[in-house]
Amino acid sequence: MGGLAPESVPMTKPISLIQFLIEEKREGHINAQLSLLIEVVARACKRISVATGKGALGGVLGNAGSDNVQGEAQKKLDVISNEILLEANAWGGHLAACASEEMEDPQPIPDAYPKGNYLLLFDPLDGSSNIDVNVSVGTIFSVLRCPDGVTEPTTEDFLQPGTDQAAAGYVVYGPSTVLVLTFGHGVHEFTLDREHGSFVLTRRGITIPDETAEFAINMSNQRHWEAPMQRYIGELLAGATGPRGRDFNMRWVASMVADVHRIITRGGVFIYPLDAKITAKGGTGKLRLMYEANPMAFIVEQAGGAATTGREPIMSLQPTALHQRVPVFLGSKHEIEIATRYHVEADDTRD
Ligand SMILES: O=P(O)(O)OC[C@H]1O[C@](O)(COP(=O)(O)O)[C@@H](O)[C@@H]1O
Ligand SMILES: [Mg+2]
Ligand SMILES: [Mg+2]
Numbered sequence: 012m013g014g015l016a017p018e019s020v021p022m023t024k025p026i027s028l029i030q031f032l033i034e035e036k037r038e039g040h041i042n043a044q045l046s047l048l049i050e051v052v053a054r055a056c057k058r059i060s061v062a063t064g065k066g067a068l069g070g071v072l073g074n075a076g077s078d079n080v081q082g083e084a085q086k087k088l089d090v091i092s093n094e095i096l097l098e099a100n101a102w103g104g105h106l107a108a109c110a111s112e113e114m115e116d117p118q119p120i121p122d123a124y125p126k127g128n129y130l131l132l133f134d135p136l137d138g139s140s141n142i143d144v145n146v147s148v149g150t151i152f153s154v155l156r157c158p159d160g161v162t163e164p165t166t167e168d169f170l171q172p173g174t175d176q177a178a179a180g181y182v183v184y185g186p187s188t189v190l191v192l193t194f195g196h197g198v199h200e201f202t203l204d205r206e207h208g209s210f211v212l213t214r215r216g217i218t219i220p221d222e223t224a225e226f227a228i229n230m231s232n233q234r235h236w237e238a239p240m241q242r243y244i245g246e247l248l249a250g251a252t253g254p255r256g257r258d259f260n261m262r263w264v265a266s267m268v269a270d271v272h273r274i275i276t277r278g279g280v281f282i283y284p285l286d287a288k289i290t291a292k293g294g295t296g297k298l299r300l301m302y303e304a305n306p307m308a309f310i311v312e313q314a315g316g317a318a319t320t321g322r323e324p325i326m327s328l329q330p331t332a333l334h335q336r337v338p339v340f341l342g343s344k345h346e347i348e349i350a351t352r353y354h355v356e357a358d359d360t361r362d
Pocket of ligand 1: 112134136137138140265266267268
């Protein structure tokens, strides 16, 4: 795990995000509108990075005193980040509408502004439970195409499978601020140069190893897991003394962006399964399909990993609701194949 990753970009001639987007346009991977969209989202995330960096000095810690559509208490930074992204994306002329974890319905672009052909979905602040304890948090986003001829997009227009994403990305606000991005032509990482205020390409064409010895899951939910989940994690915990014949290490930051970024950097698996606690409340998972699971699945698959619900590929799901929740299994391909096979086999045996 030591040393620079093979995809690392030598800093002899730094490439900025803007230059990279020009290259992608020249390659025909993106058009001018999508390029502008990413620029605007990146600029908004720079502002969120400044706000999170201020912490108590900026009065951004603690609860906002309101709940979101998920029935969760909103943190001040959930609301601030949401407003920053809404404001930044209102006037650029690249969007037809946007949707957020923090808002029940899609937000149209104000009539005063030109409209574009894209739909943007975002989790403005991921890892909210870590804000007040100064642990890495982030922003996750997914970009879809607005159906032709639609000028006032409705929720229906957003309900497109993950395979239809035009772009996806996340930003981690940690010791450094890092943006990871895909347009369906590989995964690339940019680090924010705080002195110059610009994102600089630091890794190009990132790949995730098929094998790993590291897993991430909230173990405190173990007693609520399904049998195949108990079996899979039980075998990892048995390590060298068990059927897997080697030891596995565990990590859990409880910020999906940070746990996924570790996997993008050195491999691993991240799992938030369905469990009896969730189903008892009529739930279908913890994490949201449209602005957490789908964008992360697109990035992980583009980096050579896999992403399933434990039973089927996440990006093949036909969404039924804007804030729909799903089980999430993603990361190093070989481990995700094993975990998924255990669930499918258990279903087959049961049937
Ligand atoms: O508190 P738990 O059960 O460990 O769940 C942590 C998970 O919840 C999340 O915080 C949910 O995301 P939000 O913070 O955007 O609501 C994920 O980032 C994280 O993986
Ligand atoms: Mg989240
Ligand atoms: Mg959030």
